[in-house]
Amino acid sequence: MAEHEHVRVAVIGSGFGGLGAAVRLRREGITDFVVLERAGSVGGTWRDNSYPGCACDVPSHLYSFSFAPNPDWPRTFSGQEHIRAYLERVADDFDLRPHLRFDSEVKLMTWDAGELRWHIETASGSLTADVVVSATGPLSDPKIPEIPGLDSFPGRVFHSARWDHDFDLRGKRVAMVGTGASAIQIVPSIQPEVSRLTVFQRTPPWVMPRMDRAIGTAERRLHQALPFTARLRRGLLWGIRELQVQAFTKHPDELGLVEQLAKRNMARAIKDPALRAKLTPDYRIGCKRILLSSAYYPALAKPNVDVVAGGVTEIRGSTVVAADGTETEVDAIVFGTGFHVTDMPIAERVVGVGGVTLAEAWKGGMEALRGGSAAGFPNWLSVIGPNTGLGNSSMILMIESQLNYLADYLRQLDTLGGRTALDARPAAVDRWNRRVQERMKRTVWNTGGCTSWYLDASGRNTTVWPGTTSEFRQATRRVDLTEYEVLRKPAAPKPIAVPSEATA
Secondary structure (H helix, E strand, O other): OOOOEEEEEEEEOOOHHHHHHHHHHHHOOOOOEEEEOOOOOOOOHHHHOOOOOOEOOOOOOOOOOOOOOOOOOOEOOOEHHHHHHHHHHHHHHOOOHHHEEOOOOEEEEEEEOOOOEEEEEEOOEEEEEEEEEEOOOOOOOEOOOOOOOHHHOOOEEEEHHHOOOOOOOOOOEEEEEOOOOOHHHHHHHHOOOOOEEEEEEOOOOOEEOOOOOEOOHHHHHHHHHOHHHHHHHHHHHHHHHHHHHHHHHOOHHHHHHHHHHHHHHHHHHOOOHHHHHHHOOOOOOOOOOOEEOOOHHHHHOOOOEEEEEOOEEEEEOOEEEEOOOOEEEOOEEEEOOOEOOOOOHHHHHEEOHHHOEHHHHOOOOOOOEOOOEOOOOOOEEEOOOOOOEOOOOOHHHHHHHHHHHHHHHHHHHHHHOOOEEEEEOHHHHHHHHHHHHHHHOOOHHHHOOOOOOOEOOOOOEOOEOOOOHHHHHHHOOOOOHHHEEEEEOOOOOOOOOOOOOOOO
C-alpha cells in the first residue's frame, strides 16, 4: 500500500457486501477506491466456512446478484465451493482485482474532524478515505463460549468457521457443540466417518426438508440461451418469500401448520419417542431461523450418534460435561456456536466524533439510520448493518438495496461539493429505530418464546428487518438530507497582502 495513500472510498471486506459495493462504485463511474480484506482471497463467510457439507439454505438463483446472474448453478441449493467460485468470477468479470488489498486487516479507523476524512490503519499500511463502507458482515468473527477446562483439553478444538482440515476425524470420538445452521450440515457429513458423535444441544431447532436437487444440463442451457427464464425463476423465488413475510412479522399464529409439517418430517426419521422428545422445540417455529436438511434427523438416528439435551458446562481432561451431568470422553470438540453478531469486534476499531468508538456508541444496542448510518460517524456506511437481516429470504436482496443507498449518498456528496461529510442526526436515527422496534414487537422473533442470536444482551432484536425486502428497498431508495447534518471543511483563509517597504 502506497505511503500516504488517499482514496475517495475504502470498502472493508470482500464478501458479498464488499464486492457488491465495489461493483456499484465502478458502475457509478467511481474508480478511486480500495477493498481492504484481512484474508488472502475474496469470499467472506463463503471463504471462511469450508466445513464438510457447507452449503447455502437459500435457493441458488436468489442467492446471487441481480446484476451478475449465474445460469450455470449446478444445484438448486449451492455448496460453499460453488458460491466461493461465483464470487471469484464477480471479482474478475467486473475488473475488481486492481482495487483489492489482501492481508490488510483493519486495525483502527479514526475520523479526522478537521480534514473530514477517515484515517485507516491496516496490517499492510495506512491510508485515508473520504468515505468508508463497512462490509465486514455479522457472520465473520466466530464465537466460542468460555467453558471451564477448555484450555486444558488434550484433543483438537476448532470452530465450524475455522475448520481444521489437517485433522482426520475418521475413527475419532467427536463432540459437536451446537445445533444451528452449520451443525445440521456437519453432523450428517461426518457421522459415517467418526467412531462416536455426541451432539450437545442447548436448544433444538425446527428442521424442514431440504428440497435440493441437481440442475440438469438442459435446464442450465435454457437459462444461458434465454436469460429471461433465469430472471423469471428468480422472481418466483423472491415472490414466494415476500408472501411468507406476514406470517413472520404480523401473524405468527399462522405458522402452526408449518410446525406440524416439521414434526412430521422429524417423525419420519426419528422413531425413538425419547429422542423425538429431545428434538422437539418448545417455541414457535420461525423464532429461530428455520433450518433445512433432509439428512440431519436420519444421522441422529444412527447407532454411533448420541444427543445430549443440554449445553456444555465443563471440560475435565478429555471429558465433556453437560448441564445434565452427562460425561462424554472425546478426541475432538467442534464448536458450531455462531458468531459475534450484536457485538461485532470491528465496532471497537471505529473511532468517530469526539473519540467515541462505535462499540461505545452501541453499548445500549446497535442502531443505524436505514441500517447504514450511525450518528457520530460521518461518511461511514454499513452494509448488512443493524436490523437488516432476514429470517426467510436472501440477504443479497438487502445488500443491493443498501448499495442503492450508497450510490445516492455519494451523489449527494458530489452535489453538495467541496470537502463535505454527512453525519446522521441522532433524532433521525432514534426515529428510524423506534419505528423498527415498534414493528418488531409482534414478530415471531420477539414473541415466539425463544432466545436467539437475533437478540442482543438486553433482549432487544437489533439484527432482523421486520418487513419485506420491497419495503426495505423503498426505504433505502434515496438519501434524505434532512436526516443528516452536513459538515463542511472551512475554506482556507486568503493570505493578507502586506505592503513592502518599497511601496509603503
